[in-house]
Amino acid sequence: MDRAPHRHRNHNRGQSTTGTAVTILRYMLRALGWGVAGLLIGAFLIGYAAPYLPPAHFWWTNLFAVVLPPLGLVVGLLGFGLLGWGVYRRRWGRVAIVGVLLGLIVVRFAPRLSVGDASAGSAETLRLMTFNVPMVFARQDASARALGRFVRQEAPDVVAFQESWMATGDDPWSGREARFWPPRVFLEDSLGYALPRGHPAQTTICQPVLGQVVLDSMSVHPLPPDGETDKCSQYTRTRFRWQGQPAVLYNVHLHTIGTVRPWKEATEWGSLDRWRAFLQAYRDGALHRAQQARLIRRRINEEVHPVLVAGDFNSTPHQWAYRHVA
Structure with missing residues (x-):
């Protein structure tokens, strides 16, 4: 007579145990979900704040800014x-x-929203193109010619190169006659580009500017910390007139992000030493870019004419150096 109540008590105890396990699992999943959401939102806010935080102490926030668009x-x-x-x-x-x-x-x-009435195809609109031309790309004839065809199709008024190593001596193409160095292609009559009328002679310019419009002058200026010895740590300042109005173009190449790059050495990133080396290199690069961006911003503030800035910033629009110059 006592067996049925006994079985009923065991059944209730089993239901209670199952219900407790389900409740615990539910709380764990909820905590996990909120934890992941909190991490994503935190990473987004850190990357969002990167342009406004001094890089001397918050250089690491720029790592989050790199992935800000997908995080957003x-x-x-x-x-x-x-x-x-x-x-x-x-x-x-x-x-x-x-x-x-x-x-x-x-x-x-x-x-x-764009301001003003001029459209991209309007005669009143200055068309400016900028290219970083790495050495491997530049020394391939087909690549240089393809770049020339693209520019002929788009017909920009001014083209700014970075890392192009353009010599301005009597024979700027000495030793490279068999190779279509991109600036050489652009200086051909079929494209119709020319150097500024005034430019440094007997030197090599890493950030040259060429124009279909008349460019008045181009000067070369060093960037810290290596600009006095490294020509690619220099920027060019080009003066010209557009629609009768004077203007200035800064063509810059900010400091590299570092020589240790995760996407090139993925198989070696199980080592903490590799991560430490990457973070140290990234920190040094971020601080150098910040130093260069401050200098360029000071120079821009000293200009009395409208200023255009082009180049390779080694930064995204969400990072400190880019925003500081912009």
């Missing part, structure tokens, strides 16, 4: 989900926080 996409999708959940649960405080987060994304990534 993920956080935006997550934000819409949290927004709907907050409205459904009437958690208005969380709704407000998510609204601020989505507002930050809109401010940073929303398309910018």
